[in-house]
Amino acid sequence: MDVVDLADKLSLFTQHWSPKRVATLNDYEIKVVKIQGEFVWHTHDDTDELFLVLSGTLTIQLRDGDVVLGPGQLYVVPRGVEHCPVAQDEVHAVLIEPRGVVNTGSAGGPLTAVVEAL
Amino acid sequence: MDVVDLADKLSLFTQHWSPKRVATLNDYEIKVVKIQGEFVWHTHDDTDELFLVLSGTLTIQLRDGDVVLGPGQLYVVPRGVEHCPVAQDEVHAVLIEPRGVVNTGSAGGPLTAVVEAL
Numbered sequence: 001m002d003v004v005d006l007a008d009k010l011s012l013f014t015q016h017w018s019p020k021r022v023a024t025l026n027d028y029e030i031k032v033v034k035i036q037g038e039f040v041w042h043t044h045d046d047t048d049e050l051f052l053v054l055s056g057t058l059t060i061q062l063r064d065g066d067v068v069l070g071p072g073q074l075y076v077v078p079r080g081v082e083h084c085p086v087a088q089d090e091v092h093a094v095l096i097e098p099r100g101v102v103n104t105g106s107a108g109g110p111l112t113a114v115v116e117a118l
Numbered sequence: 119m120d121v122v123d124l125a126d127k128l129s130l131f132t133q134h135w136s137p138k139r140v141a142t143l144n145d146y147e148i149k150v151v152k153i154q155g156e157f158v159w160h161t162h163d164d165t166d167e168l169f170l171v172l173s174g175t176l177t178i179q180l181r182d183g184d185v186v187l188g189p190g191q192l193y194v195v196p197r198g199v200e201h202c203p204v205a206q207d208e209v210h211a212v213l214i215e216p217r218g219v220v221n222t223g224s225a226g227g228p229l230t231a232v233v234e235a236l
Contacts, residue, residue, distance in 0.1 A: 003185060004192045023194050025168045025214060028146070030192070050143045054190070067121060072172070074122045074148070076141050096143060096214070 006032055006054060009118050010092050017111050019095050019103060020118040031095040031115060038086040042105035049077045049097045056091035060084075124150055124172060127236050128210050135229050137213050137221060138236040147217050149233060153209040159202040160223035167195045167215045174209035178202075 004022045009032050013020060017039060019031035035058060051060065052074040060067040060075060061084040067075050077083050104112045122140045127150050131138060135157060137149035153176060169178065170192040178185040178193060179202040185193050195201045222230045 002193075003187060006190045006192065023168070023192060025166045025194050026197075026216070030168070030194075048143045050141070050148070069121060072124045074124065074141060075120075076143050076148075079144075098144070 004030075006092075006094065010034065010054075012118055016090070017103070018113045019115055021115050022118055024099070025096075027099050028096060029099050029101075029115065032118070033093050033095055035085060035087045035091040035093060036089065039084055040104055040107045040109055040111055041082055041084040042107035043080060043082045044077075044097070044101060044105045045080055047098050047101055048079050049101070050095065051075050051077070051085070052094040052096075054092040054094065056087060056089055056093075058091045058093060059086050061086060122148075124210075124212065128152065128172075130236055134208075135221070136231045137233055139233050140236055142217070143214075145217050146214060147219075147233065149213040149215075150236070151211050151213055153203060153205045153211060154207065156204040157202055158222055158225045158227055158229055159200055160225035161198060161200045162195075162215070162219060162223045163198055165216050165219055166197050167219070168213065169193050169195070169203070170212040170214075172210040172212065174205060174207055176209045176211060177204050179204060 009022045016036045019033040021029045023030040053069040058069045127140045134154045137151040139147045141148040171187040176187045
């Protein structure tokens, strides 16, 4: 496995809401993602999900309030907790969760992405 | 769980080679660590180990060559691969691995740390 430069990886694509795998850690995937606009409300019943913001400001809407993340800040959405990320301006972030987790969780729909490796 | 600001967490301690848990992701621990000097050669037989550098330059010595990481770069040491981190000047980094992994792996010795939560 090679050194992963997160900024370099993020320079290789432009799509929003389409996480790209940049490394694996046992059965977990380390992904980078570009976020802008509002996602869909969804839940991952079987796993926590880690968001680490590299640039921009990410709001993770929860049913009982918003979590706001800036660069160098992370938050773990607990399993079973409904959430909906939103960002007015583009955010670059790292996502970490087990291999095979679907980005839209229980919600499905057009924003459901196939995770490719970069 | 609250928002975790990595720089804030790193400002709370000064010890080198003493990872502090700042979040959990299922059965994984997200830790911050300050690194300076040379660690011990060791192996984790049962797990990969992720290093993400936030500041400074970290060299991960492997038996078949060095991996050099700067800010925003990560590397996953595969399970079973002997390694020895070293840094001339202080490095701030994130470590991710399953709960309960001992920092000195199979080597043990005086640098073995108990992971506390911050």
